[in-house]
Every structure is written in structure tokens, then in C-alpha cells.
Amino acid sequence: MKIGYPCVNEAMDCSAANTFRLASYADERLVAAVTANLACLRRMLAWNVAQGLLFFRMGSGIVPFGSHPINTFPWQTHFAADFQVIGDYIKANNLRVSFHPDQFVVLNSPSVDIVQRSIQELIYQGSMLDLMGLDGTAKLQIHVGGLYGDRELALSRFAAVHATLPAAVKARVVVENDDRLFPLRDCLRLHAETGVPILFDNFHHECLNHGEPMAEALRLAAATWHPTADGVPMMDYSSQALGERKGKHADDLVDDQFRRFLQEFHGLDMDLMLEIKNKEASALRAVTILRELGLSVPAPNIPSPPLSLPPDPNAPPKVRRAKKAVSSE
DNA sequence: CGGGGTCAAGGGACA
DNA sequence: TGTCCCTTGACCCCG
Numbered sequence: 001m002k003i004g005y006p007c008v009n010e011a012m013d014c015s016a017a018n019t020f021r022l023a024s025y026a027d028e029r030l031v032a033a034v035t036a037n038l039a040c041l042r043r044m045l046a047w048n049v050a051q052g053l054l055f056f057r058m059g060s061g062i063v064p065f066g067s068h069p070i071n072t073f074p075w076q077t078h079f080a081a082d083f084q085v086i087g088d089y090i091k092a093n094n095l096r097v098s099f100h101p102d103q104f105v106v107l108n109s110p111s112v113d114i115v116q117r118s119i120q121e122l123i124y125q126g127s128m129l130d131l132m133g134l135d136g137t138a139k140l141q142i143h144v145g146g147l148y149g150d151r152e153l154a155l156s157r158f159a160a161v162h163a164t165l166p167a168a169v170k171a172r173v174v175v176e177n178d179d180r181l182f183p184l185r186d187c188l189r190l191h192a193e194t195g196v197p198i199l200f201d202n203f204h205h206e207c208l209n210h211g212e213p214m215a216e217a218l219r220l221a222a223a224t225w226h227p228t229a230d231g232v233p234m235m236d237y238s239s240q241a242l243g244e245r246k247g248k249h250a251d252d253l254v255d256d257q258f259r260r261f262l263q264e265f266h267g268l269d270m271d272l273m274l275e276i277k278n279k280e281a282s283a284l285r286a287v288t289i290l291r292e293l294g295l296s297v298p299a300p301n302i303p304s305p306p307l308s309l310p311p312d313p314n315a316p317p318k319v320r321r322a323k324k325a326v327s328s329e
Numbered sequence: 330c331g332g333g334g335t336c337a338a339g340g341g342a343c344a
Numbered sequence: 345t346g347t348c349c350c351t352t353g354a355c356c357c358c359g
Contacts (some may be wrong), residue, residue, distance in 0.1 A: 104338035
């Protein structure tokens, strides 16, 4: 069981999400942003390895406008070596990685244009994993999409579009149960029809379900992953922010709640992405709890890293500006 | 120089 | 049909 967190490490002084406005697009800016993003990504991965966090969701914005027609720069070849170095590091340290294309990727949209742009975005994010030399266990996590007033039609459109995805993308796409529209049961139907693995989200399941007990839901979702082609099933873990709107993620990991949740596994192995607001802090806490419980978590730094990465004095200048002004100086 | 409006992109709830 | 929400960081304009 690997533990991870999404995209942002709040303890680090770099960002892998440097970008700029479409209106100010220029190849020079693109190169600068990607260079900074990849350098920061390397540092974050090395930080994670040192902390025993072996699962990580990379941000969608590594290449700004990565699937936008304005971006005609051959970043795939220009940064090929950089992606490969990162991929080698991931493999050498037994890391698990993924992307989560955001809400604009809607495969079941009735709009052909939106579907096409969505596929382009999947191709962009999948190609980064390809350039890293990672196999099909590195995933692209998406939602089913919209309801459009007809659940059956919405599901069948997803299946139809899924069938047309390029093989390289299809091998990586996994579908997540969501909290308002498509619960686990719908995802299971899609799996039966298309073979798409289900990335289970416990919090979404709590918000929307058909009465499946948590342990059963975990088992059902995990069974949709092919042990070798897809790897250990991934899941998202989070919990309700108390006193907030239903569906809002908690700010902190609640220890007892997490311990209780772990009891639902009954020996099942999954890689856990902690979607908690305070990011790596909660992920570290989760690792501590797993160790206290004697659950198998790979110890940090078992394989010696092929690169001596962090801190990287040769990292490009930080494009990011200081977080908070210090009152005096 | 810092605060805050805005940013490629979708869709649903609600009035 | 229009407004607000999700969810979030970061850009960058403007006072």
C-alpha cells in the first residue's frame, strides 16, 4: 500500500504549475515554464522518496496549454531527455504516479467538439507518461462526465467514445465514481462493458451510493483492475469537512477515522491518494499511522536513487514569487 | 508593490 | 435564461 498526495507540496519552495495567460503565449515562455515545472517535479519526487511517500499525482499543467492548438512547440522532443530522466527515477524508486485531467475532460459530452478536445487532453497527459517510459500502471483518472438528463444515454456515450480512444490512452484511462452523478454502480456497468478499471473514491461513495458497504465497495472496485496490466488498484481517500457543505474535503486527516477506514480493507492492497487539503502533511501522517499499525509500507530509500537530486542548486530560477510578504525586510 | 479580479476548457442546481 | 457553485493556483492588472 503506497500513500500519496496530489500535485502540490506545500512544504517546498517551488511549483510544478508555472503557467501564463493564453494572451501572452510565446514559445520562450513555454520553454521557461516547462523547464521550471520539470525541475520542481524532480525535487518533489525526491522529497517524496525520502519521506516514504511512493504515490504521487502530477499536475495537469506541466506543459501549459499542452493540448491547446496555440501550442505548436515540439515540447515532446525538446524535453524528451528530461521526461526520461524523471521516468527512470520513478522506476528506480518504485514510485506510482498518475494524472487527473480536470473537469473539462468530458468523454460523454453530446458535443463532438468537447469530446475531441477531451481526447486531445488525454493524449497530452498520456504522452508525458509515455515519454517517461512508464507502463500501463501509470494512470489517467477521469470522471464519467455529465448526465444530460438521460443516464443510460450518458453511460452508453462514454462507452462508445472509450472504444475509440487511441490504444496508448485507453491503456491508462481509469474512471472514478463521483459524488453527485455517477456512483460506483454506474462505474461497474461501464467496467463490464468497456473493461475500464474503477478508481474508487471513498468520500464520493459516502455521498452517493446504492447501499454497498464500504468493504464491499472497495472489493468490487479493486476487482476491476488487472493485476499486471493495471497494477495495484488506486483509490482516493478523503472525508467530510465538518460543518461545511456536503462534499467538501476535510482540511486535515482525522486519525481515528482513517484507522477505522483501514479496517475495511481486510488484506486488500491499494495505493491511497489522500485528497486532503493540507496535502503532504496528511500523507505523512497516514504513513505514520500505517507504520504504527504494522501495515506494509515500503520503507523510504530502499533502493538508492540513481540521481542525487534535492536540493537542486542548478534548478532554474523560481518563477514563483514569494508566498507571503514578510512585514519588514 | 500588493490585493484582488480573472483565467482555455463543462456541467448542474436553482431561481 | 441567468447566476452561482465546484476547486485551485497563479497570472497580472490596477490602484
